[in-house]
Amino acid sequence: MTLTMENPAAQAAPRNDLKFACRGVNVHYGDAHAIKDLAIDIEDRLVTAFIGPSGCGKSTFLRCLNRMNDTISICRVTGDLKLDGEDIYAPRVDPVQLRARVGMVFQKPNPFPKSIYDNVAYGPRIHGLTSSREELDALVESSLTKAGLWGEVKDRLDKPGTGLSGGQQQRLCIARAIATKPEVLLMDEPCSALDPIATDRIEQLIGDLRSQFCIVIVTHSMQQAARVSQKTAFFHLGHLVEYGDTADIFNKPRDKRTEDYINGRFG
């Protein structure tokens, strides 16, 4: 029997290829330092959860990964962020192209005020991913199917996306995000506006999509992180405090701040 204290286990070796390699990342909003010298490797084909108290910088860092922060004028991102070994902040990178590779789903479902069909077809159209109506139809159908929504909407594709329930809208947004065949799916609290059943559907969907994508999810539900992710990163005050296998983070976190946070002890 090992009645000894746990050795602070070295960070587990990656199981999969690295998707993102980030080093020395700093983010400022004007004078406010939101992300502080952050380094993280994010693996492909698994789900990484970002957890941490409100305002710790989860969304800020998530938005670095597809340069969504570019749209915030006072936001300044520095450091090394590589996607498949390529610097995503290099001048020649087109952020629009990048966002087709790194899709995003937001906390509040935000379908465009268009038909269900056009919501999903939007990305493929602007990126010219299909060459015929038949091809586009097929892509819309397969995206909605992957998002687990096809059966519920196939007879009303011309109806507005905003007419769907919250859970359906979120799945529509996921279908929209995956229609451009991204490699990475960023999800910022995708279930926080959903009931437990709709949440369960999204979580199952995340499980299904995991084999094809690199998925990063921000969540305030420790149970959700434990259910859907294989890796968990704990952020606190702009720092990445602890990052490792989800089972370890929720079973034997190394840092007291992590232990306190996952047990709701942060004041």
Add this chain to the structure above:
Amino acid sequence: MIGTDAEIRKLSNAIAEMGGVAEANLSRALDALSRRDAALAAEVILDDKRLDRMEKQVDEQAVRILMMRQPMARDLRAVISGLKIASTLERVGDMAKNTAKRAQILAEGPAHRSIGPVVRMGRQSLQQLTQALDAYANGDLELARQVWRRDVEVDELYNSVFRELLTYMMEDPRTIGACAQLMFVAKNIERIGDHATFIAEMTSYVVSAEAPPPADERPKAPLEAGFDEPEDSAPASGAAPSVGSNAG
């Protein structure tokens, strides 16, 4: 107080209180045995109901914490081990009660020279139990480790008492009744030693997140063959759950 702290503390207090009652009942059962005091034995038997009630309360508290707080990491392990230790202590109480019942029977007959060694063995088990509970309450891994190693001593005492009783039975068949009672008492006490070991293992589980080893990896003197119960009688043997990974 924020989060799970207050409730986990209440649960630990309830376990400590239960442990106190189990210790007291075992101690009084041993007194009843050594003094051949049937009245004291009767008190112990009655008091066992209290432990049953306390176990129920711990169960309810633990379910409440799980339901309302969904604890993680050490707090989660504290709740799980709390549940397991409460049921272990309830069984220790049953063994104290059984010892008391046999003490009542033995009180009716003449004194027997093996009572002394059995009671001494009982005191050793009681000490193990006390230290295991202290280790648990204080998260003291060193003390837990000591308790865990010393269970062999109770096993060895058991073997020697067992052989002694066999010898007396063969020498004087009129003592078979008393000796048989004492054999059961000795067996109860040996099991209480195992329960103390289990509580020590739970201490390590809570503090270090290491799942306890399989029961057959415990340091254990081989018990007298043929009269021992099968392997699976070890208390709530081993495996504490750990949070599974979503891999694969």
